[in-house]
Amino acid sequence: MKHRAVKRRSVVLGIGAGAGAVAVGGITLNAQASTTASTAAASTSAGSTPDSLVFDPDAYTELTATLTDADGADHEVTYHFWKALTYVAKPVDEKYQSLNVNVPVKIDGKKVDASRAPILFANSVGGYMPSSVADATGVGGGGMTGMPTGGASGSPAPTASSSGGTGTGEVQSGGNAMVNGGEMVSLPKLALVAGYVVVEPGARGRTLKNSAGEWYGTAPAAIVDLKAAVRYVRANKGRIPGDTARIVSCGVSAGGALSALLGASGDSPLYDTHLKEIGAADASDAIFASGDWCPITDLEHADGAYEWNWGSNELSTGKQVDQTVSKQLRAQFAEYQAGLKLRGRDGFGPLTARNYDDYLLKQYLQPSATTYLKSLSDSARTDYLAANPFLTWDGEQATFTWAGFLAHVGARKKTVPAFDAFDLSAGENNEFGAGTTEARHFTAYSLKHDTSGTTAKRLAADIPEQLRLMNPMHFLVGKANPQRARHWWIRLGTKDSDTSLTVSANLAAALAGLGDDVDHRYYWDQGHGANTDPGDFIAWIAKVCGATRK
Numbered sequence: 001m002k003h004r005a006v007k008r009r010s011v012v013l014g015i016g017a018g019a020g021a022v023a024v025g026g027i028t029l030n031a032q033a034s035t036t037a038s039t040a041a042a043s044t045s046a047g048s049t050p051d052s053l054v055f056d057p058d059a060y061t062e063l064t065a066t067l068t069d070a071d072g073a074d075h076e077v078t079y080h081f082w083k084a085l086t087y088v089a090k091p092v093d094e095k096y097q098s099l100n101v102n103v104p105v106k107i108d109g110k111k112v113d114a115s116r117a118p119i120l121f122a123n124s125v126g127g128y129m130p131s132s133v134a135d136a137t138g139v140g141g142g143g144m145t146g147m148p149t150g151g152a153s154g155s156p157a158p159t160a161s162s163s164g165g166t167g168t169g170e171v172q173s174g175g176n177a178m179v180n181g182g183e184m185v186s187l188p189k190l191a192l193v194a195g196y197v198v199v200e201p202g203a204r205g206r207t208l209k210n211s212a213g214e215w216y217g218t219a220p221a222a223i224v225d226l227k228a229a230v231r232y233v234r235a236n237k238g239r240i241p242g243d244t245a246r247i248v249s250c251g252v253s254a255g256g257a258l259s260a261l262l263g264a265s266g267d268s269p270l271y272d273t274h275l276k277e278i279g280a281a282d283a284s285d286a287i288f289a290s291g292d293w294c295p296i297t298d299l300e301h302a303d304g305a306y307e308w309n310w311g312s313n314e315l316s317t318g319k320q321v322d323q324t325v326s327k328q329l330r331a332q333f334a335e336y337q338a339g340l341k342l343r344g345r346d347g348f349g350p351l352t353a354r355n356y357d358d359y360l361l362k363q364y365l366q367p368s369a370t371t372y373l374k375s376l377s378d379s380a381r382t383d384y385l386a387a388n389p390f391l392t393w394d395g396e397q398a399t400f401t402w403a404g405f406l407a408h409v410g411a412r413k414k415t416v417p418a419f420d421a422f423d424l425s426a427g428e429n430n431e432f433g434a435g436t437t438e439a440r441h442f443t444a445y446s447l448k449h450d451t452s453g454t455t456a457k458r459l460a461a462d463i464p465e466q467l468r469l470m471n472p473m474h475f476l477v478g479k480a481n482p483q484r485a486r487h488w489w490i491r492l493g494t495k496d497s498d499t500s501l502t503v504s505a506n507l508a509a510a511l512a513g514l515g516d517d518v519d520h521r522y523y524w525d526q527g528h529g530a531n532t533d534p535g536d537f538i539a540w541i542a543k544v545c546g547a548t549r550k
Contacts, residue, residue, distance in 0.1 A: 050089045053281050055082075055101075055236035062105075063138050067193040070535025075193050078106035080241075084134045087232035088225075089279025092204065092216055096130050097278070099201040099229050102139040103241040104192055112195050118545040119233065119242040120191040120198045121262075121287065123226060125255035128431045130205030130217050140186040142200045185534045187250055187291075194538050197242030201229035203258075206431045218433045220274060220469040222254075223261050227271055228280035230262070235281035246545045248487075250291035250537075252529050253498070257297035257472075260507060263290030263485035264472035271469065289487035289544055291537055294528055295507065296499050299428055300443055300467045303417040304333030305500035308353060310412040313497070321416040325449075329417065332445065337502075340477055342509045345518075351509060357402040360501055364522045365405060368494055369398035372524035405494075413497040413528075420446035424454070432466060442467060476510040487517045487544040489537055493526030517544065 060080035067077045082101040084094075091097040104112045124131040124142040133142040188198045203225035208217035230247060237244040251259035265271070266286030275285075298305070311326040334353035342351045344359045351359060373381050373393060385393055390404030400408075415421075419428045420443045429439035441447040442463050447456065468474050475481040488511050492504045501522070508520035519540065523530045531537075 049235045049281050049283075050279070052089050053087070053232055053235060053279075055085070055232075055239040057239050057241075060101075060103075065138060067139075067189050069193045070190055070538055075108050076106075077104055077193050079104045079139065079192060081138060083136065085232075087201070087229045087281075089281075090277070092221075092278060093208065095134050096132050096202045096204045096208070096217070097225055097228070098133060099199055099232070100133045100136055100139075100142065101240060102188065102192055102198040102200070104195055104197075107193065107195065114195060114197050115241050116243045117196050117241070118246045118248055118288075118541050119244065120188065120196050120541065121230065121233070121247050121249040122188045122191070122198060122200050123203065123249065123251040123255045123258060124200065125203055125205065125222060125251060125258055126253055127427050128206045128219075128222060128254045129427075130203065130208050131255075132202040133200050134202065136200070139192050139198055139200075140188040142202060185531050187531075187534060187537065190534055190538050191541070194542075196538075196541065197240075199229070199233055199242075199247075201226055203229075206427065206433065213436045215430075215433045215435070215438060219431050219466045220271070223258055223265070223470065224271060224274040224278065224280075226258055226262055227265075227285040228275055228278060230285040230287060231275070231281040231283040234285070235283035243545070245288065247287040248289040248291060248541050248545070249287050249485075250293075251295075252293040252531075254296050256292040256295035257470075259290050260292040260295045260297055260472045260490075261470065261475075263287055263292075263488065264475040265481060266485065267483040268475065268481060274469075284483075286483045287485050289489070289541070290485045291489040292504070292507075293491045293531060294493065294496050294498065295490070295504060298471055298473050298503055298506070299419055299431075300471065301333065301336045302419045302428075302499060302503065303443065303446070304329045304331075304336060305502050306414065306418040307416060308333040308356070309500040309502060310406075310409075310497050311416075313406055313409065313412040315415065316411040321412075325416050329445070333502075337506075340473075340506065340510070342477075342506060343513055345509060345512050351506075356502055356505075360505060361400075361402060361405070364501075364505065364520075365494060366398055366400065368522045368524040369400070370396075373398055409495050409497060411497075417443075417446055418499075422446055422449050422451045424450075424452040431470075432463065434460070434462065472507065473510060476507075476514065480514050484514075484516075488519065489540055490518065490520040491523060491531065491533075493523045493528065493530040495525055496528045496530070498528045 060082050062078065063081050064076060064078045066074050068074050080103045084098040084100065086094050086098045088097050103114050106112060131142060136142050188200060191198050204217035204221040206215070206218050209215050233240055233247065234244045249259040249262050267284055307326040307329040311330055314320050337351060337353050337356065343349060344351050345363060348359055348363065369391060373384065376384060385391060388408065390408055391398055391400045419426055420441055421429055424439040424441065429441065432440045432442045434440065440460055440463070441450065442459065444459060447459055475484060488508070490504050490508055492501065504520065508518050512518045523532050526532060
C-alpha cells in the first residue's frame, strides 16, 4: 500500500456533498448528506461528553493509497486518517484504549461523501491478547500484541484456540487480516475502498501486567474497552463521519468472540460499573450488525463441546487423549445442550447431543461440500472425489457420514481439556486471571482435577460474573437482550478444530430462534481464521444497512 500524507485543517463533514454516487466493487454509495445537517447534529451531540472525548473533525492526516477491492481491481483511495484517539476519559493504558478512524474522501479521483456511510468497527484482537493501533500508519495497521508493558511476562503461552490456527486459513494480526487461498484479506481496506468509514479500536488483553505484578487486561477488560470505543463513536454523532446508528463490528477467533459479544450485549447494564471506572462516554454501546469469524466463545462449556466434536480424533502425535476425561466432558455437553432448549434452523427441531451430528451434516457440512465441489472444474472435481472416497457425489449434492467427516479432518488441534487446562497452561486460564494471580480455573471440573498445585477448593467468587460478562449466549438464551444487534454474519472453517463446530451453530440457532437475520456458513476444508468470501461480507453490509435506513 502506497501512502501520500498531507496535513489538512479543513472541515471534513460535508465535503463533496451532493447527489452524486460512487460505485466501487459493485457497491453504489449515494452522497446525500449536507454540511448543514452534519453541523447541526454536531452542535447537539456532545451532551455531557467530557472535552477529552469530543472528536475533532479537523485533526486528520490525508493519506492516499492504492487499495484492491473485493473483485481484485486496484483503486486510488484518498482518505482522512485520525490516529490513536483515546476513547475513555480515565484510561488504564492509552496505548491500547485508543482507536483510529479512516474516512474515504476520493476514490479514483471522484469525491465521496461518507458522512452517512456504514461504519465498520474492526477489532484486531487475537488470543484475548492486547491489541493496539498506536503504531499504525494507515488503514488496517492495528494488530494484537503478546507482551505485557510491565516487563517479562511468564504468562502461559497462547493456545491454538487463542492466537493462531492451522489448515488453509490462519489468523494474522487478529481480525484485521485473514487468509484467503494463501492471500491476506484485510476487511478494513476492503471496506474503505467500498466507501465505508472504518474505525479500528485497540483493547486491553490478558498478557498485560503492571509494575506491581497486577494483570490488568484480563476478563472483562477487552469487551469493556470495545464497548467504550463504540460509546465514543456514538457520543460523537455528527462530528465523526459515518452513520453512528449503522455500526458493523467484525473480528476473528477471540476477536470474533468479542464481536459476537458486542452484538449480543448492547447497552446491558451489567457493564456499567466497569465502563464508569474507565470514564466511558455517556452513550449507547449497541451496534447494528456483527461479523464473527471462528468465534472462540461460550468458554465455560467449550471443553465439553470440544470433546463431543473432536473427542475420538487423535492428536497430531497419533495418540488419543484420555478417553475417560473426554467422555466425562461429553456428558457435560449433553446436559448443557439439553438445557439450552434450542431448535435447529429450517425446521430441524430440538438440538441435542444425540442429533447434533446429523444437524451439522444437513444444515452446514454437506451444503458446504456441495458448494465447493460445484465450484471446481470437472477434472478438478474428479481428482478431489478420487482423493476423498468418504464423500459421495450425485452430480448435484455431496453426502457423507459424520464418522467419514471426522476422519477427513484428521488430527485434533488440542489436548484435553482444550480450554480450562488442568495445569492452568491455556491462554483462557490467563484470560480469567485476576490481580496478581496470573491464571485461574473457570470450570469446577478442571479445578477438581487440577495438576498445577493450586490450593483452591472452589472457583473464585467472581468467576460466575466474569463468565457471564464474556459469553454472548447469556444475552440470547432465556431473557434475550432487546438491544442486541439484529443482523449477523458468522463463518467457520470445516477443518477448524480450534473449537467445536457446535459453538457457532448454537450461536446462530439462538439468534435465528429470536427472529434475527443470520447468515451463517462453513468454509469447506478451511482452517482457523479462514475468510473465503470477504467481498460478500462487504456487500452484505451495504444490504443490511441500506434495507433499514430511513
